[in-house]
Amino acid sequence: MGVAMTAADPLPAWAYPPPEGFTADDLDRIPDLPPHTELIDGSLVFVSPQKYFHSLAVDLLTTALRGLAPSAMKVCREMSVTLGRRQRPEPDVMVLRAEAVTEDAEETGFRAEDVLLAVEVVSPDSEERDRKRKPQLYAEAGIPHFWRVEKGAGRHPVVYVFEREPATGGYVATGIHHDRLKLSVPFDIDIDLAGIDRM
Structure with a gap:
């Protein structure tokens, strides 16, 4: 079960992409990324609960x-x-x-x-x-x-x-x-x- 965030909660640093987008190597360096995060066209893609x-x-x-x-x-x-x-x-x-x-x-x-x-x-x-x-x-x-x-x-x-x-x-x-x-x-x-x- 996920934890609901409130407006007062700070966003993690990875919520703000660099101007040129993320790179493939970033996936191994960014702490606390959700499991199974993908990188498509420089953007992080998060997986919904699977059926x-x-x-x-x-x-x-x-x-x-x-x-x-x-x-x-x-x-x-x-x-x-x-x-x-x-x-x-x-x-x-x-x-x-x-x-x-x-x-x-x-x-x-x-x-x-x-x-x-x-x-x-x-x-x-x-x-x-x-x-x-x-x-x-x-x-x-x-x-x-x-x-x-x-x-x-x-x-x-x-x-x-x-x-x-x-x-x-x-x-x-x-x-x-x-x-x-x-x-x-x-x-x-x-x-x-x-x-x-x-x-």
């Missing part, structure tokens, strides 16, 4: 991808990725090159060149960012694969799959998956999306 569907979809995909990923890849959830000086979003799920993860696991984020797949589960408060701005930023940073997950009927996820087209540098849609997610890139994937009903 249960969001949690279920992230859990389903993270668990399934970890079970399928080859040893050269790692899967993480809700970690930031630095895309540029003023861009540090936090995908809901990422597939990374294994060498990006150190043995002591002290990373607070990863570099765009280490990310093979970024996944966003769309929430009502983040529709614009998840559907438009973040995919644009991921593609510009060279991340080869992007999935957008939307809530379908009941609690069933619908996964929209995109692949980066090298000539244009943008994503092209390669499929929409309702019941089963079966792909050959970035590795062999077969996920029963209806399995969310058993969670």
Whole structure:
């Protein structure tokens, strides 16, 4: 539960952005930032309380991808990725090159060149960012694969799959998956999306 602020409460220093905006490095230096704060276009973006569907979809995909990923890849959830000086979003799920993860696991984020797949589960408060701005930023940073997950009927996820087209540098849609997610890139994937009903 959050604590209500009154007009007499002083605002934290990070409530006042510098004239040129925040940088990706600032996220590691600013004390007392709310959890899962993102940096988009130099502005801090705060996460609203998530719905249960969001949690279920992230859990389903993270668990399934970890079970399928080859040893050269790692899967993480809700970690930031630095895309540029003023861009540090936090995908809901990422597939990374294994060498990006150190043995002591002290990373607070990863570099765009280490990310093979970024996944966003769309929430009502983040529709614009998840559907438009973040995919644009991921593609510009060279991340080869992007999935957008939307809530379908009941609690069933619908996964929209995109692949980066090298000539244009943008994503092209390669499929929409309702019941089963079966792909050959970035590795062999077969996920029963209806399995969310058993969670």
